[in-house]
Amino acid sequence: MHVTSPVRTPLVTGGKTYADVTEDICKQVEGKPTKEWKVAFVISLAVLAYGTVCLFWTWWEGLGVWGLNKTVGWAWDITNFVWWVGIGHAGTLISAILLLFRQKWRTSINRAAEAMTIFAVLCAASFILMHMGRPWLAYWALPLPNTFGSLWVNFNSPLVWDVFAISTYFSVSCLFWYVGLVPDLATIRDRAQNKVSKYIYGVLSLGWNGSARTWSRYEYISLILAGLSTPLVLSVHTIVSMDFATSVIPGWHTTIFPPYFVAGAIFSGFAMVQNLMLVTRVVYKLEDYITFEHIESMNKIITLTGSIVGVAYLTEFFIAWYSGVEYESYAFYNRMAGPYWWAYWAMMTCNVISPQLFWSRKIRRSVKWTFFISVIVNIGMWFERFVIIVTSLHRDYIPSSWAMFSPTMFDIGDYIFSFGFFFTCFFLFSKYLPVINMAEVKGVIKSTSEKLPLKVSGVSKAERLASPAYKKDAE
Numbered sequence: 001m002h003v004t005s006p007v008r009t010p011l012v013t014g015g016k017t018y019a020d021v022t023e024d025i026c027k028q029v030e031g032k033p034t035k036e037w038k039v040a041f042v043i044s045l046a047v048l049a050y051g052t053v054c055l056f057w058t059w060w061e062g063l064g065v066w067g068l069n070k071t072v073g074w075a076w077d078i079t080n081f082v083w084w085v086g087i088g089h090a091g092t093l094i095s096a097i098l099l100l101f102r103q104k105w106r107t108s109i110n111r112a113a114e115a116m117t118i119f120a121v122l123c124a125a126s127f128i129l130m131h132m133g134r135p136w137l138a139y140w141a142l143p144l145p146n147t148f149g150s151l152w153v154n155f156n157s158p159l160v161w162d163v164f165a166i167s168t169y170f171s172v173s174c175l176f177w178y179v180g181l182v183p184d185l186a187t188i189r190d191r192a193q194n195k196v197s198k199y200i201y202g203v204l205s206l207g208w209n210g211s212a213r214t215w216s217r218y219e220y221i222s223l224i225l226a227g228l229s230t231p232l233v234l235s236v237h238t239i240v241s242m243d244f245a246t247s248v249i250p251g252w253h254t255t256i257f258p259p260y261f262v263a264g265a266i267f268s269g270f271a272m273v274q275n276l277m278l279v280t281r282v283v284y285k286l287e288d289y290i291t292f293e294h295i296e297s298m299n300k301i302i303t304l305t306g307s308i309v310g311v312a313y314l315t316e317f318f319i320a321w322y323s324g325v326e327y328e329s330y331a332f333y334n335r336m337a338g339p340y341w342w343a344y345w346a347m348m349t350c351n352v353i354s355p356q357l358f359w360s361r362k363i364r365r366s367v368k369w370t371f372f373i374s375v376i377v378n379i380g381m382w383f384e385r386f387v388i389i390v391t392s393l394h395r396d397y398i399p400s401s402w403a404m405f406s407p408t409m410f411d412i413g414d415y416i417f418s419f420g421f422f423f424t425c426f427f428l429f430s431k432y433l434p435v436i437n438m439a440e441v442k443g444v445i446k447s448t449s450e451k452l453p454l455k456v457s458g459v460s461k462a463e464r465l466a467s468p469a470y471k472k473d474a475e
Contacts, residue, residue, distance in 0.1 A: 011105055011444065014288035018442050021289075022187060025434050028284050029188055033431055036283055044423040051417020054410050055130065063133045065410040071403040072393045076411040077131045079385040080418060083268070084124035085166065085240055086261075086381060089233055090269025091117030092173055095180070096229035099222065105297045107440040108289045112280060112430075113273045114177040119425040120272075121170045123418040128162075130414055158242035165239040169232045176225045182208050183218065183439040237265040244388065250331035251392035254319065260312035267305035267351070268381035270298050271374040276426065278371050280435055289436055292365045299364045302377065306355030309384075313352065327397065335391045339404060343387050350380020 016024070033041075058065055068075055091113035098106040129135040141153060141163055153160050185201050186208035192198035208214060241261035244252040274295070281290040320332040335344045354376045363369045390405050429435070 009293050011108070011291060011293050012289060012441065013291055016288060016445060018445065021438055021441050021445065022191075024286070024289070025184075025436050025438050026188060026191055028430070029432060029434055030191065030193075034283070037427065037431060041424070041427045044420055044427055046420075047416055048420025048424050051413055051415075051420045054413025055417050058130060058410050058414060059133070059135065063131070065408060067406050067408045067411055069403045069405065071396060071401050072390060072405040074389050074393065075405050076386075076407045076415065077127050079382065079389055080415050081124050081127035081131075082240055082261075082385045082389075083382050084120050084127070084418065086237060086265035086268045086385075087272045087378075088117040088120035088124065088169075088173075088269065089237060089262075089265035090273045091115070091120075092169070092176070092229045093233050093266055093269070094273070095176055096226040097233065099226045100230065104444045105294055107444050108286075108291075108436050109273060109277055109294055109298075110440070111177075111180065111437045112276055112435050114173065114180065115426065115429045115433075116273060116276060117173050117269075118170070118177060119422050119429075120269075121166060121173065122425070123422050125166065125170075126418060126421070127414075158239060158246055161239045161242065165232075165236045169236045172225065172229050172232060176222075176229055179218070179221055179225060180437060180440075181433060182206055183210075184434045184437065186210065187438060188434070233266075234262055237261045249392050249396070250325070250327040251335070251388065254316065256312055256315055256319070260309065263305045263308040263312065264351075264381060264384065267302060267309055267355075268378055270302050270305070271377035271381075274298055274302070274370055274374040275378070278367055278374075280430060281367075284430075284435065286436065289441060295367065295370055296361075296364050299358045299370060302374070303355050303358040303364075306351060306377070310352035313348065331392055331395070334395050335387055338391065338395070340387065340391050340394075343383050344391070347380050347383040347387050350376045351384060354380070 012021075014020075066076065091110075094106050094113045095110045098110075129138055132138055132141075141160070182205055186205035189198060189201035189205050192201055238258040238261065241257035245254060245257040247253060277290050277294070281287055317332055320328045323329075335341075354373050357369070357373060358364045363373075394405055395402050
């Protein structure tokens with residue numbers, strides 16, 4: 001009896017040929033904007049405009065318009081900063097680490113994830129400028145030559161490490177993203193109908209000619225950048241966690257923060273990738289490229305990292321009790337049952353309980369459930385940062401200085417600004433650049449497509465289905 005070995009579920013459905021891949025992805029760039037895209041873009045611009053007004057008013061009046069007080073000096077702004085940095089982690093992880101491990105399911109989602117990383121890091125950097133109060137003096141944070149008298153940055157401060165880590169991460173991420181775009185930009189250049197588009201995409205494609213030597217160099221530099229990016233995924237949020245862990249404030253002074261922050265960053269980053277890719281999948285009709293296999297694989301990582309975060313929460317409580325330090329024990333009891341108990345339990349529900357639904361294969365492969373739980377996860381991760389920062393600050397060692405923090409419309413407005421900026425950038429990217437990496441999808445289409453693609457272009461679907469090559473593959 002002849003027994004065939006099971007094959008992996010296809011990552012590209014619909015029997016796509018190489019020509020189909022080019023046509024399906026390029027038409028989003030070459031065609032006119034759709035009505036849905038225009039509506040979404042106008043909404044994002046309106047949100048950005050409102051946020052910009054709030055931001056400039058903050059800079060005009062000063063940080064007194066925020067809800068900060070003598071005890072809670074860090075609050076809404078640093079919460080948002082850490083949240084956006086965390087979201088930026090998934091893009092480089094999908095691109096770099098999964099590339100090094102030769103995971104083929106990354107190919108349809110890595111381009112949008114890399115773009116998301118860049119925009120999220122820019123949003124995070126905006127909160128650093130906001131918190132300075134005087135953003136025109138931002139260069140004081142850089143280790144410039146000593147031309148300002150005795151002014152020099154404190155290299156012992158993890159806030160200075162943030163500048164180096166995030167700027168390096170942003171630079172490498174931009175380079176990685178752009179290098180991956182070059183072959184696709186050359187494809188759009190060759191298909192361009194008007195001189196302006198042909199010139200612009202020609203300049204951006206850096207003279208790509210598709211030769212074997214060019215492809216060899218492309219793959220070589222991709223691996224080098226992936227190798228550089230991999231430690232950055234771990235280092236950036238580790239250094240961000242040091243902003244808290246190097247202090248002596250109860251609830252912050254803990255060695256579990258670096259791995260716990262990294263796991264949480266990947267957790268929230270993958271959730272945001274799911275949200276963006278599911279919307280892109282429907283709007284641009286890319287169901288054959290962003291398949292249920294991609295959705296399920298990302299949901300498995302969300303389940304894993306969500307479980308790690310849950311273990312970290314429980315470990316924090318155990319160590320607070322085991323240490324015998326009454327201030328530490330009180331800090332965690334106050335998180336759970338104090339004035340901000342609602343934020344703590346929202347965090348636990350969203351981050352620990354909701355991802356466990358993905359143990360069900362039916363839910364794990366459901367578009368609606370995936371989108372809903374991914375939104376819940378990002379809400380929960382925002383509450384996590386809020387709980388860590390505010391509940392540790394509003395109750396310090398001296399009861400006479402205890403205070404409550406409440407955000408003002410300008411705290412909220414500055415946060416809205418970051419959303420407007422993020423989605424405006426993402427919509428522009430999805431319209432004028434290929435949202436899926438055509439070159440990499442073509443590289444895996446033979447081994448992951450549900451049907452054998454014919455190399456001959458211009459063949460009708462009926463002819464493909466009737467071809468001996470397809471029949472042999474189907475048998």
